Amino acid sequence: MDFLQLAKTRYTTKLYDPTKKVSEENIQKLKEILRLSPSSINSQPWNFIFISDPTLKDQLAGASEFNSQKIKDCSHIIVFSACDNIKKFEEGMPNYLPEGSMEYYNQVIKPQSEFEIKSWFQKQVYLSLGFFLSACADLGIDSTPMEGIEAKKYNEILNLKDYTTLFAVTIGYRNPEDQNQPTVNPKSRLAVDKIIQSK
Template sequence: MDFLTLAQKRYTTKKYNADEKLSEDLINKLKSILQLSPSSINSQPWHFTFVSNPEIKEELANASYFNAPKVLDSSYTVVFSAIDDLDKFEKQIEANLPEGAVGYYKQFIKPLPEHEIKAWLQHQVYLSLGYFLSACASLGIDSTPMEGIEKDKYRQILKLEDYQPLFAVAIGKRDANDANQPELKPKSRLLVDQIITEL
């Protein structure tokens, strides 16, 4: 299936089939794809937590506002977090990146105020989200990106010391009666001419 067709068929799943679980093979493919996510200067300032444990999912659901049913019924909830310790991040890139990439960070990013540096790091994690959602579509996995979570509670539940959760993605197989399916509820998007300018 070509990518345009995948984009037309992919949608944000609202209701999951709790009885249908994703295979270990599919999950391993997703993990490998996430490892290959692009980021500025190959900074990779992220951590991904795959949660299928029912007890932990219950705790996360209680910190997920109206997204609780998706957390509970999906096969996995994947939590995307950005590194929150700037010293640890600098040591990481010094150990893993070429001199030019480290130099870029130290010259252009490090002099910024701390909140701007952390925003730059978080932007990289959002790049991985687009990559992940596309990967799910290519593998026939339904997905729901969720910013409606209590981030600090997620951090406590998952015992993330140096990383701050930003959002989560429920993944699994849709319920056949999910009313948000494109076949039942056509996608609503601005026209191409409204969002794209060609010069």
């Protein structure tokens, strides 16, 4: 299937089949794909946690507002977090960033406020989200990106240090009764000429 067709058929899954699990082979592929995600200057200010343990999923479901049932029924939930410790990030840069990248960071990013630097970190994590959702579609895995979670409670449940939760993604396989799938509820998008210009 080509990528345009994947874009037409991929959708945000609302109901999962709890009896179907993503294979360990595909989980390993998704982990490697996340590792290879793009980020500005190869900064990689992120952390990803794959969770399949039912007890832990139930705890996270309790801090997930309207997304609770998706988390209980999905195969895995992946928590995407951004670096929340600027000093630690800067101390680690020499271990993997070339001189030119560190120069860019020190001249362009570092002079900004703490809020702006952490916002820059978070933007990189959102780049990985697009990469990840596309990978799931290519592997025939259904997914649901979720900002509707209580990030602080996620941090506590997962005992996160130096990172903070931004959002989560559930993955698995759709319940045939899911009314959000495009064959039942066609995608609604703005026309190309409304959002794209050629000059």
